[in-house]
Amino acid sequence: MKNLAKSTRCLSTILVKKMDAIGVVGAGQMGTGIALVAARNADMKVMCYDVDWSKLNGSMEWIRNKLNSYAERGDLDKSRVDEIISRITACKRIEDLGDAPLIVEAASERETLKLEIFKSLDQITDSEAILASNTSSISITKIGSVTSKPEKVVGMHFFNPVQVMQVVELIPGLETDESTIDVTKSVCERMGKVVGTVKDSPGFISNRVLMPYINEAINTFSEGVATIEEIDMAIVASSTKKMGPLATADLIGLDTCLAIMRVLHSHLGDDKYRPAPLLASYVHAGRLGRKSGRGFYKYDS
Numbered sequence: 161m162k163n164l165a166k167s168t169r170c171l172s173t174i175l176v177k178k179m180d181a182i183g184v185v186g187a188g189q190m191g192t193g194i195a196l197v198a199a200r201n202a203d204m205k206v207m208c209y210d211v212d213w214s215k216l217n218g219s220m221e222w223i224r225n226k227l228n229s230y231a232e233r234g235d236l237d238k239s240r241v242d243e244i245i246s247r248i249t250a251c252k253r254i255e256d257l258g259d260a261p262l263i264v265e266a267a268s269e270r271e272t273l274k275l276e277i278f279k280s281l282d283q284i285t286d287s288e289a290i291l292a293s294n295t296s297s298i299s300i301t302k303i304g305s306v307t308s309k310p311e312k313v314v315g316m317h318f319f320n321p322v323q324v325m326q327v328v329e330l331i332p333g334l335e336t337d338e339s340t341i342d343v344t345k346s347v348c349e350r351m352g353k354v355v356g357t358v359k360d361s362p363g364f365i366s367n368r369v370l371m372p373y374i375n376e377a378i379n380t381f382s383e384g385v386a387t388i389e390e391i392d393m394a395i396v397a398s399s400t401k402k403m404g405p406l407a408t409a410d411l412i413g414l415d416t417c418l419a420i421m422r423v424l425h426s427h428l429g430d431d432k433y434r435p436a437p438l439l440a441s442y443v444h445a446g447r448l449g450r451k452s453g454r455g456f457y458k459y460d461s
């Protein structure tokens with residue numbers, strides 16, 4: 161038994177060494193952050209794909225600006241900026257990610273969309289490739305079930321902003337094998353992250369707890385109990401939090417918050433998870449938070 165554990169560990173070590181490249185699907189705020197930490201902290205080659213080419217261009221520009229700002233304030237050797245950027249490729253087709261031993265999906269939080277993406281990823285990768293999802297709430301077991309290799313599918317839930325937040329929730333699906341968990345954990349560690357393994361359950365730990373809090377703040381505002389600023393100020397002043405719940409919702413993206421609340425509500429079946437009607441209205445109106453320039457607050461582009 162001991163020998164078996166030892167040989168499994170050796171195999172994982174070999175696999176981790178081969179993890180020199182990563183594919184990222186979705187170049188929004190999370191995919192962009194994942195690309196940055198993979199290239200900068202883990203020295204990986206990164207292939208980034210987004211269905212929207214303008215998002216991908218914006219993502220590349222954001223990474224360059226971020227690296228330059230690190231160099232300017234002395235957190236990164238100037239000579240490394242170009243070297244890190246040279247490892248990141250913007251890809252026009254999802255097929256261009258096919259050779260990566262690990263692909264992280266960070267597209268919008270919609271189950272049907274993620275299932276379609278994983279069906280495509282399954283077709284373009286070999287049986288050894290690890291397919292991870294950065295989903296905030298959707299079942300990893302369900303995502304794995306649309307592939308031919310559910311043992312290679314895992315949840316890799318980074319926190320926002322990826323380059324700042326240290327923790328990653330690692331979520332094995334029902335069929336995920338040990339080596340997938342070990343290898344993914346090691347990659348997260350190379351990126352400088354601390355990993356917590358969490359059971360596959362709606363919203364995992366973070367969003368099961370965080371989202372109802374944000375949702376309640378939205379209901380509190382909607383009922384006229386207090387203004388947006390008063391609600392955020394009350395929470396900041398009465399806790400160790402640096403940001404109130406409505407500013408946090410704007411940072412996450414109100415579309416993402418609504419999608420997560422819908423998953424919690426439909427899968428846990430308790431009305432305490434009912435999405436705040438005002439949250440849905442804001443999303444319908446295109447007020448998505450920082451990413452659209454307006455949510456509970458207004459932002460300069």
Ligand SMILES: NC(=O)c1ccc[n+]([C@@H]2O[C@H](COP(=O)([O-])OP(=O)(O)OC[C@H]3O[C@@H](n4cnc5c(N)ncnc54)[C@H](O)[C@@H]3O)[C@@H](O)[C@H]2O)c1
Nearest residue numbers: 186187188189190210211215266267268269295296320412
């Ligand atoms: N925002 C957060 O705070 C946060 C934190 C942890 C995890 N997440 C999760 O990360 C994922 C992405 O969230 P985000 O905040 O980066 O969203 P975002 O809206 O900033 O970006 C989503 C990106 O996905 C792209 N996309 C949509 N369909 C696609 C497709 N078929 N193929 C490729 N790309 C596609 C969009 O063009 C967009 O650029 C979601 O699953 C979300 O739940 C978000």
